[in-house]
């Protein structure tokens with residue numbers, strides 16, 4: 001949490017909590033009809049209803065009183081509902097034992113609860129962004145991939161690199177002078193709101209004119225912005241198993257980064273990659289933390305220090321969102337990673353072949 005809580009915010013929170021508590025019991029209307037053929041009890045709440053059916057007995061003496069039926073139908077305690085309008089109609093000479101009325105009421109309320117849950121259940125709808133496989137280029141790579149977060153500092157990418165990810169917010173005419181344009185892949189921001197799409201499209205068009213053919217997406221929704229490019233999926237597309245990787249392959253991705261939250265062998269794919277070196281992004285923030293510290297005037301950088309004195313770099317991303325990087329780089333160069341190796345470069349002086357003094361193995365087991 002990076003916000004500042006004022007008295008007014010606290011008061012709003014208290015109000016919200018009271019509202020939630022008060023909302024736990026919903027008003028329910030119950031209508032009972034007790035006829036010679038059948039008995040029906042309908043429970044109704046916010047235009048959702050459920051009707052339970054049962055049998056009635058013929059009275060040998062006096063039938064069941066209407067008031068008695070209403071009293072029984074009103075007992076909603078413990079059901080999550082509060083009795084509002086309760087009505088009952090009984091045909092002449094009908095006898096309903098108390099237990100039978102209770103049973104019908106209980107069934108009606110349980111059924112109603114089921115209906116309400118059904119109506120609020122998440123609907124599974126596969127809404128994959130509208131783009132055809134044919135609209136994408138297919139340019140799979142085999143070899144080492146470099147992600148250079150600060151291309152302006154001129155990190156020297158080894159000549160055998162097969163792809164170079166450059167963040168969109170750092171890409172410009174100079175980038176193509178420094179790096180081979182055929183290898184450049186524009187790394188899109190993690191969040192692109194609908195309002196920001198036009199700007200992103202414009203920047204991608206510009207990159208295309210400069211000869212860029214590749215885009216690395218960090219969110220599946222962004223694929224619709226990538227017509228005419230080869231698309232690579234970042235590790236946060238959650239390819240944690242072979243099935244997921246297959247789906248990306250079928251969609252026309254040229255590469256997919258296996259989730260760094262599993263070991264590389266958890267996912268079999270011909271187009272896989274895996275981060276073997278450098279700092280992972282741990283968090284992405286909507287608010288600019290740097291603004292609070294330095295006003296974003298200089299190079300849009302800050303550091304968060306935790307209670308163990310670990311230092312987490314915070315860097316400005318697209319539109320003043322922030323990326324919080326891990327305090328330690330990942331180092332897996334001495335491991336047998338079966339996919340293309342992804343090197344993440346956040347320091348232009350880094351030499352990935354040197355083992356860092358302190359590092360993390362991430363999720364390697």
Ligand SMILES: [Zn+2]
Nearest residue numbers: 288291296320
């Ligand atoms: Zn900022």
